[in-house]
Amino acid sequence: MERRKFIKNSALAGASAVAGTTALSSPALSQGKKQWIAVSAFGKAGLLGQALDSFSSAVGTMSGGRLTIQNYHAGELVAPFEAMDAVQSGTAQMGYGAPYYWTGKSDSITFVACMPFGLNVQEQNAWCYYGGGIDLADKAAYNPLGLKFLPMGNTGNQMGGWYRKEVNTVADLKGLKFRMPGLGGEILKTFGTNVINLPGSEVLAALTSGAIDGTEWIGPAADLGSGLYKVCNNYYYPGWHEPATILDSFYDLKEWEALDDELKAIVNHAAANTNLMVLSRFQAANNGALQKLINEHNVNLAPYSDELIQAIGERAATVIPELAQKSSDATELYNSLVSFRETMVEWSQISEGNFMSKRVSASFKTI
Amino acid sequence: MERRKFIKNSALAGASAVAGTTALSSPALSQGKKQWIAVSAFGKAGLLGQALDSFSSAVGTMSGGRLTIQNYHAGELVAPFEAMDAVQSGTAQMGYGAPYYWTGKSDSITFVACMPFGLNVQEQNAWCYYGGGIDLADKAAYNPLGLKFLPMGNTGNQMGGWYRKEVNTVADLKGLKFRMPGLGGEILKTFGTNVINLPGSEVLAALTSGAIDGTEWIGPAADLGSGLYKVCNNYYYPGWHEPATILDSFYDLKEWEALDDELKAIVNHAAANTNLMVLSRFQAANNGALQKLINEHNVNLAPYSDELIQAIGERAATVIPELAQKSSDATELYNSLVSFRETMVEWSQISEGNFMSKRVSASFKTI
Numbered sequence: 052m053e054r055r056k057f058i059k060n061s062a063l064a065g066a067s068a069v070a071g072t073t074a075l076s077s078p079a080l081s082q083g084k085k086q087w088i089a090v091s092a093f094g095k096a097g098l099l100g101q102a103l104d105s106f107s108s109a110v111g112t113m114s115g116g117r118l119t120i121q122n123y124h125a126g127e128l129v130a131p132f133e134a135m136d137a138v139q140s141g142t143a144q145m146g147y148g149a150p151y152y153w154t155g156k157s158d159s160i161t162f163v164a165c166m167p168f169g170l171n172v173q174e175q176n177a178w179c180y181y182g183g184g185i186d187l188a189d190k191a192a193y194n195p196l197g198l199k200f201l202p203m204g205n206t207g208n209q210m211g212g213w214y215r216k217e218v219n220t221v222a223d224l225k226g227l228k229f230r231m232p233g234l235g236g237e238i239l240k241t242f243g244t245n246v247i248n249l250p251g252s253e254v255l256a257a258l259t260s261g262a263i264d265g266t267e268w269i270g271p272a273a274d275l276g277s278g279l280y281k282v283c284n285n286y287y288y289p290g291w292h293e294p295a296t297i298l299d300s301f302y303d304l305k306e307w308e309a310l311d312d313e314l315k316a317i318v319n320h321a322a323a324n325t326n327l328m329v330l331s332r333f334q335a336a337n338n339g340a341l342q343k344l345i346n347e348h349n350v351n352l353a354p355y356s357d358e359l360i361q362a363i364g365e366r367a368a369t370v371i372p373e374l375a376q377k378s379s380d381a382t383e384l385y386n387s388l389v390s391f392r393e394t395m396v397e398w399s400q401i402s403e404g405n406f407m408s409k410r411v412s413a414s415f416k417t418i
Numbered sequence: 419m420e421r422r423k424f425i426k427n428s429a430l431a432g433a434s435a436v437a438g439t440t441a442l443s444s445p446a447l448s449q450g451k452k453q454w455i456a457v458s459a460f461g462k463a464g465l466l467g468q469a470l471d472s473f474s475s476a477v478g479t480m481s482g483g484r485l486t487i488q489n490y491h492a493g494e495l496v497a498p499f500e501a502m503d504a505v506q507s508g509t510a511q512m513g514y515g516a517p518y519y520w521t522g523k524s525d526s527i528t529f530v531a532c533m534p535f536g537l538n539v540q541e542q543n544a545w546c547y548y549g550g551g552i553d554l555a556d557k558a559a560y561n562p563l564g565l566k567f568l569p570m571g572n573t574g575n576q577m578g579g580w581y582r583k584e585v586n587t588v589a590d591l592k593g594l595k596f597r598m599p600g601l602g603g604e605i606l607k608t609f610g611t612n613v614i615n616l617p618g619s620e621v622l623a624a625l626t627s628g629a630i631d632g633t634e635w636i637g638p639a640a641d642l643g644s645g646l647y648k649v650c651n652n653y654y655y656p657g658w659h660e661p662a663t664i665l666d667s668f669y670d671l672k673e674w675e676a677l678d679d680e681l682k683a684i685v686n687h688a689a690a691n692t693n694l695m696v697l698s699r700f701q702a703a704n705n706g707a708l709q710k711l712i713n714e715h716n717v718n719l720a721p722y723s724d725e726l727i728q729a730i731g732e733r734a735a736t737v738i739p740e741l742a743q744k745s746s747d748a749t750e751l752y753n754s755l756v757s758f759r760e761t762m763v764e765w766s767q768i769s770e771g772n773f774m775s776k777r778v779s780a781s782f783k784t785i
Contacts, residue, residue, distance in 0.1 A: 327690055332547070335547075376785065
């Protein structure tokens, strides 16, 4: 509580300072200009910090300065996982993170991020924008927390993870000390895996000391910088636990509703644009990073064995519905995602899936 | 020439009428408000007509009316394939279509739409936004035509096409009368296929009369409405000829450059948003349409044989570089796409491709 009060007071002081500065240079505050504070769970320097900066800059430009957003990246105002607290307490008007960061606040919100063996990114976007996903996420997860949700980035398909030793059989999962947050970790627990959750900043040290035997992370572009290859050289695919992960922007519901149509459209467009740009930037960087990991850092790239994928997939189909029964909100989100998945699987497989396996018959060379 | 003069005059009359109306209700024209005319190659009623309407509406809302766009869908002001003429002649300030519609104007522009066995949609977006694609398309195709390009929609992976009779071997391609525009058609010609290009509106009649034996189209959502299943019931995948197709918005270069930063950002965001929404809407609808085609219309869904895919892929790798030598602009676009593809193939296959083939191990049911 003390921590929160402190945060709130210092942030308000910060906000007043910002407002004061602007008031000196322009009388615009009295003309309906708004200034927001955004808090992020991601660091300033990385791709996602840059994405938030671009978002806020675009909102300021498109609105002709009618809505300006001051960003505080992870640790600059509050700790990464306190971003949602900061919005709920009124310290900030919006936040940026990933839905499964907020599982302490909601039984259902993790389903908004991703579901093991669930939707890929193209399907997630279809669900969000044309499958009622945003509305349902609001109703079942964000509105009850006093918030409005908009997707604002996607990692795309993640990698399966880093392992010190090879894993080939179900028996290899037993007793393994593995870091995997969220629904994926719940599935691994049923195989006797000792699932350990650690903040990202502690993972490399834990691997080095032997406190954990492996960890899931994101994908090549993000993993290359993490240095995990220095202690683990078995790199498995696919990321069955995070087929694609939606990043969330969330807004104080009253602040959101107080926006006029013009500003709502601007924030909506800036968030959707960021959604596409984050995915595109990961996509552009992943293969180069993968080749570096393989060729310069001697990483052993391998698919999970059919035995493992089959066993984990079957287990997912029993464990996840159990977890979805925690609350009616979770059930509703689970049912929506599963129904939507049902309408996606065959088309995605015969179109994107089949094409990717067949296109290698053409071997183009630059001229 | 007469036609164009007529178009130009009637459009200007239309624009004046619009401007006149607004001038009566507001003095804003003199305060730097802009009114544009957009011409589209797509019909008003379909998904792409709706996408253009949403785009223009969003630009008007976000700009607070500083830039309003009056849409003329296919045939409303000019014929579909005359949209680019209309922008170049000053009748309209922007147009909407697909880059390969404008091959009569540019040797290179077809490469902006798609390349057989080339990039999928996720990779195309990565190329456009983070691989220099938009800048290169401008330099090598649009700017020389006096235009600025922004991607504004994507079909995603298309289907291979509709055939009266089964095609299984390379021999089956010889003498086949098949409609396939663009680079894909050029490849089929080398197998002795009689490639016939027809406007979409004439395809069903040509199939019915036997003038053609088959046609490529788009994907299930669009194909269901076309009624092609009434005369052809062999429906092949994947769409090797159009792995994903970029739709283009193009702007009179001088009008574009005259926009201030705020309006440029608004148009940029509205176009990128439309890019994502068109893909998401196709994705949301395709599988339902596919199931209807199979279950209600007895369509025979089949993969192209390995023999065909292998032979066509190998041929693509010789035919396309030859076509890319038509001009230095085409060569530059081809080289950029091929280099980018090189950096994408392995990652896409082990992430999205592998995941989609493996996720069926989990069979979820609603609860």
